[in-house]
Amino acid sequence: MYVGLAIAACLFGLAALLNYTYAKSVIIFAWSCFLKPFNGAADLNDQQAALESFYQSQASIYDLTRSALLQGREMMLQLAASHLNTTMPVWIDIGGGTGWNIEQMDAYKKISGFKAVYLIDLSPSLCEVARKRFAAKKWPNVHIICADATAFSLPDDIKTADLVTMSYSLSMIPMFYAVIDRIEKILSNNGVVAVVDFYAQSTANLCGRSNLGGELLRHVNWFSRTFWRLWFEFDRVYLDPSRRDYLEYQFGTVKSVNSRNNLLGRIPYYIWLGCLKRRDSERARKIDAMATESPYLLPVSTSPELSVIDEDCIIAVRSKGYEAAAINLQRNFPLPSFFYQTEIWRIFYDERLAKYNQFAGEYIYAFTWEDPREDDRILKFKPTDTVLAITSAGDNIMTYAALPTAPHRIHCVDLNPYQNHLVELKLAAFSVLEYHDIWKLFGEGRHTNFGGLLISKLAPKLSSHALQYWLRNQKTFTGSKGLYDTGSTRWAIRIAKFIFWITGCSGDVENLCKATSLAEQKKIYDTKIRPAIINPWVASIVLRNPMFLWKALGVPMHQAEMISSTAGDFLTYITDTLDPIIERSLISSDNYFYYLCLKGRYSASNCPGYLKRESFTRLCKPGALDGIRIHTDEIVDVVARIRKHSVTIAIVMDHMDWFDTDGVDATREIRALNHALKNGGRVLFRSASKCPWYTKVYDREGFKCHAEQVREKKTSIDRTNMYASTWVATKIRDLNGESSVENLVL
Structure with missing residues (x-):
């Protein structure tokens, strides 16, 4: 009570400095929320009566007083609009209240572009505000249904919905599981569910789950969990984790964002987009079930039997994605969020593992030092090549893909997930942005509207993990120093x-x-x-x-x-x-x-090859980037799960300079490369030594090494001259079973 009075006094003082109308609205809001949450005369066992006792006095000022409290609504609507791929969709906004969401959506996707829009809410007072709002807008396709979210009826000609949204309403619905089940039944095959709401969860309830699509900021400490649960329960808003858990159990996670309302005590809130667990079952049969080189990364069918109908994909080695999918299906969980992404670039990884959390939340390299012009001169890339290369900042990967003779498949490998978030952002940019935006992002390293582009255009092309990372790091591009003043280097x-x-x-x-x-x-x-x-x-x-x-x-x-x-x-x-x-x-x-x-930036005439305008013409063509796979793992783990003899070129940079000279790690990795490379395949590597010790390991493990370039005094071997030598190891023989998959995967 006293805390409520203190907050009300502060709000009133602030409002009084602004204007009388707003001050009056704040007084009504403070009275309703802090002093009289529910009218004791009402039948509080009747949900509609309880809601009316709360909203009736503040319905007219509801929108004016909620902008600071209910954060994330605009982002949820933008993400929902950007993920819709249905012509003339049907939209149901559950708990839509005054219709603010629908009016706001018009800025992102025209309401006239919807076949029908239905606002469902149990409060007559809020519905009346919505009716007046829509009458002024003259939208004939918007309909208001004042009914319980578990029991509303749609017209006979509306069988399914393509978009269902819940904006701070899931936490207020007593029978939330019935509502979620109802949504699951009416959602169309390619439909999207979008939710924004408060939450108070800990990582303790995430055990055994790999379907969330990012855990950044998901954990709320004990004090905050306890405080916000008790605080909101006074107004019958329930932050128990079961609501979000059940939502994530019934649907596949497309995007998941956890955030804090820094304006009001860092209240935790989340934005979540989902889809049917097993949408598009026919296409889903071509899941990445057997190997990560498969071109498919889609949801599985309703059958627990994961099989591939493409004959050339049937092999004995199965990907980590397959294994995670099989475990989730056995538990009747949705698949990991990677399986519901729009693009096929990013390969599944379990972000909870310790090896992915050693990088202090950032990438090391914002740009790549190795000279791709020399790579092409030495290796002479051909359209028939399958390349495996360390990701780094992705400049080389993108430049290889932009060549007139680009390899048909490029596997990017990096243990640092944030390096892969960066290259994923570049791939997404070339898929949807115009050249001038791409140049600002990666040529100048700055873009004042990066946040807008991220939510409205780039988000559908990004994995949930990458999206949440870039939402948290927008200043990388909007700050005064830009992209190339980031990374530990x-x-x-x-x-x-x-x-x-x-x-x-x-x-x-x-x-x-x-x-x-x-x-x-x-x-x-x-x-x-x-x-x-x-x-x-x-x-x-x-x-x-x-x-x-x-x-x-x-x-x-x-x-x-x-x-x-x-x-x-x-x-x-x-x-x-x-x-x-x-x-x-x-x-x-x-x-x-x-x-x-x-x-701190490039110039138009002095930049990586992928940033030149002629490269943009190649890379933005439909399907131009479909051959790229992004692996977040160690090279040994990746090549052990790629079909034997499927790689023609491996580019490992100076990576092996990092190994201990006892040779154990080097031997393990070189044997893995032997497994993946076809006979005659080549490994390109650079070293700070003129004659690195591990060349002898290559020679012993089925390769023949020769120095392509050795740096001498007063000479340079490429435009960076950062390394003492460049080597090519050509595979000349298999290891007669020594490189079996069982020996490669530890």
Whole structure:
């Protein structure tokens, strides 16, 4: 009571500063919600009477006073509109109250574009407000049904609904399970259920479940759970977890977002989109049931028997997605949310596992250092190739896909889920956005309307995990520094810029990025830039710091040891890296790697190949990206579940430099690559060493290695010159059973 009075007083004081009308509305709201939640004279066993006792006095000011409390409604409606793929759909808004949702939806999807819209609500007072609202709008296809959500009737010609929404109403319905069951019966085969509501849950009730589509912010601590449950129960709003749990049990999760109302005490709320558990059963028979290289990632049929009708997909090894689906079906759970995504790029992974939670919630690389032009020169990609490559920031993956001779299949592999969220965002962007938006996002690294694009256009193309990540990290693109000042390697760029600033070289850096000849570039570098960054002070404070090497440059301990053995000192290694670059190509026009580091963005003439306009023409064609699969796992686990001899090229970057020299991990991975590669298939890798120790492991495990490029003093091997050597290992023989799947999967 006293807390309610305090809040009411604060609200009134704030409202009084605004205007009289709003102050009056706030007083009515505070009285109804904090002091007289339900009229004692009413029959509180009668749900309609109880609701009327609560809403009758505030129906006219309901919308004016709910914007701060009921957050997430606009986002729910936008997501619902963007996921609808039915012409002239039927929409049922359960607990629609005053009709605010329907009026707001008109901004995202015209109400005239619906065959029929039905508002269901039990409160006559709220329904009367809705009638007046719709009469003013003159929408003949909008209908109001004042009835219980468990017992409303639709016209005889309306058998199913394509969209069912519940905006802060599920938590107020006593017989919620009956309503959810009713929705399951009337939802069309391709229909969408969208819910936004309060919640108070802990991770304790998630045991054994992998169908949620993202758990970020799902856990609510004990105090908040207890406080908000008790608080809302005064107004017959129930935050018990069973409501959301049953919703997620009856439907497949398409999108799941957990958030907090920071304006009012960080009240937890969620936005959820779902579909029928086993929609489109005929197409679903082609589920990714046997191998992750299968082109299908769709829901399974009602039969628990998971089989593939495509003859070329029938193999003994089954994907993790298959195994998760089988477990869920045995429990009558929905499939993991990945199976209900629109696109087929992202392969199932269980985000609850510890190995995915070691990256502090961020990716390491916002851009990729390896030079794809050299990759193509060495490997000569063909349309018949199947490529397996480390994801990193996805620049190389996208550039391979944009080649005129693009491989027909590209498997992206990264253990860091956030690196894969980044490449998934790039794939989604090329699927739905115009070139100027893509350029702002990934050329400039900034887009002021990123949030709008994410919800209205990109969301249907993203997995639930990726969507929630980017919703939480919108400042990556809307902040002043942009995409290329993110990732842990941003610290290297920031430190370099600080050194330039403190030594008075910032203007010279600008001139370096504008140089029109190699002679001009070299003069600026030799006289101004080089003395600032290549000196004993920088070496002792920065380059010899193991924390800086790992956190800022992404150089782990074992690779740092290889650098020391190659150059003797990290400063010497950096010198051998940078000095030849200046004489190789113009940073202003032909070296987008260093241009980006110095400028924080690309230029139209100096950018990765996938960002050029001619590449956009290729990548935005329907089906152009269908051959890409994104695996969130270790290479060994991925290739063990890909059909044997199906890969022609593997690109593992400098990844094996990170391994312990005892050779155990290297042997395991190289055997896995032997399993996946066909005879004659090639592995491209780079190293900080001129002769990495693991080349001998390749030779022992069925490959023949040769150095494609070795960096010598005053020479560069590509536009980054970041590595001491580039190697190609060609598979020349199988391992006679040594690389069996059983030996590969631990």
